[in-house]
Amino acid sequence: MLTDLKISTNHGCGECPIRHRAVCARCDADELEQLDEIKYYRSFEAGQTVVWAGDRMDFVGSVVSGVAALTQTMEDGRTQMVGLLLPSDFAGRPGRDTAAYDVVATTDLVMCCFRKKPFEKMMAETPHIAQRLLQMTLDELDAAREWMLVLGRKTAREKIASLLVIIARRDASLQLHGMVGELKFTLPLTREAMADYLGLTLETVSRQISALKRDKVILLEGKRIITIPNFTRLLEEAGDDNDGGMLA
């Protein structure tokens, strides 16, 4: 059974992580078999680069476990993370043959990959897949645009809070009990990676995390394990009130 790639249409939702990106449709056995034939796995260690911007990228795939970052770099070295790939997220560009950004493993990483050619052939034959991919891409676009607001208009403190909200929402261990009560999760990013995502320096990230700790918005065990005693409070800190009911 092919559950690694959420492009595939899963039969019955038991195996779909309850994420807003995972919209399930009817199961088509032939389709699954076809996908199974061309899929394979790749593993990466933390810090390894999966592909370089501009390089040929002859596969598409999704994250099985771990975290990857999409980053863009200017010649003088300034870098901006433009996407964070958590488990079940899709990477790749059907129809293009080069990567637009660097893809870097920020933790140990396993990806489920498909050679691009056969994948595209399947896409042409199976309308479902293009439609599913369109929905996923629209979600990505929404996320990117939400992040534009973060980058363009939020203060450093709001930026940190916004990042914590995103990670808390997506952390697998939290999917079950929803966003109520005490939430605890592990930050899958270094302070530097956070800075690159937020358009800040790592010093500012560090200071703001200290400030949020001081103000009891978050609790820290070590440097990476975070507890959110009051998620609503965190949302306020993110400037993200009217939240479309994602709280429940």
Place this chain on the structure above:
Amino acid sequence: MLTDLKISTNHGCGECPIRHRAVCARCDADELEQLDEIKYYRSFEAGQTVVWAGDRMDFVGSVVSGVAALTQTMEDGRTQMVGLLLPSDFAGRPGRDTAAYDVVATTDLVMCCFRKKPFEKMMAETPHIAQRLLQMTLDELDAAREWMLVLGRKTAREKIASLLVIIARRDASLQLHGMVGELKFTLPLTREAMADYLGLTLETVSRQISALKRDKVILLEGKRIITIPNFTRLLEEAGDDNDGGMLA
């Protein structure tokens, strides 16, 4: 003949603006007729809101003439433009029924619209359209991510230069002679709209435009008509060197 919406597959490229988004495929007469039946036009005056974020949006469409902005606003009034819709750009979210952002006409605007229901029905029946829409959405995603680098890591001067590059590239009057020689175009945005797009204040926008004028990177006639004597120079100012050959 349906040329307003570049979703439709045009037969022969004579009528396609030579834009990177306009990838032409085979023409399908039935398809065009179907689209024609459900399309209609809407006009807006500069400043009018096309849809409000969160409102029901029961159409999709594309810009025929004029410019529209997608904007997000926080409760305290901070706003960020998250997309700029120039002629031939697509707006709308097949599969969703509410708008994610405000859509505002920044100039007088004409849109070519399709009621969403029949459009979605067609999409389900005509694989071509979903695939075409996927390509367009991937382009949008690339543009949004490029903009994340602008917002997160560029200086005010680089931001202004980056915006001018984008507008110069897309300005219809320039499509013919490419990006060489003197380029002249009209800014379709107020200083405030530019500020909202760039994550700056309007004062900073004004100062940086004055500085670019002083340094002869741009020439101004009035406040809106801009001449670029040397496009390569502008690219350098944007921090956008290695440019993937878009110069030719």
Place this chain on the structure above:
DNA sequence: TCGCGCGCTTGATCTGTGTCAAAGTTGAAT
């Protein structure tokens, strides 16, 4: 057990951009 290095924190200072304020320009309506 020690020491070394990497990731992180904290402090002092600097600077780019925001804020507040005033005045200039332009085009459209009277």
Place this chain on the structure above:
DNA sequence: ATTCAACTTTGACACAGATCAAGCGCGCGA
């Protein structure tokens, strides 16, 4: 022609976050 409002420019000053610099702490290999 005059006036008015919207848009823009410019100046003075303030401040959030960057930069430069030092030191901490924890895990890992010797």
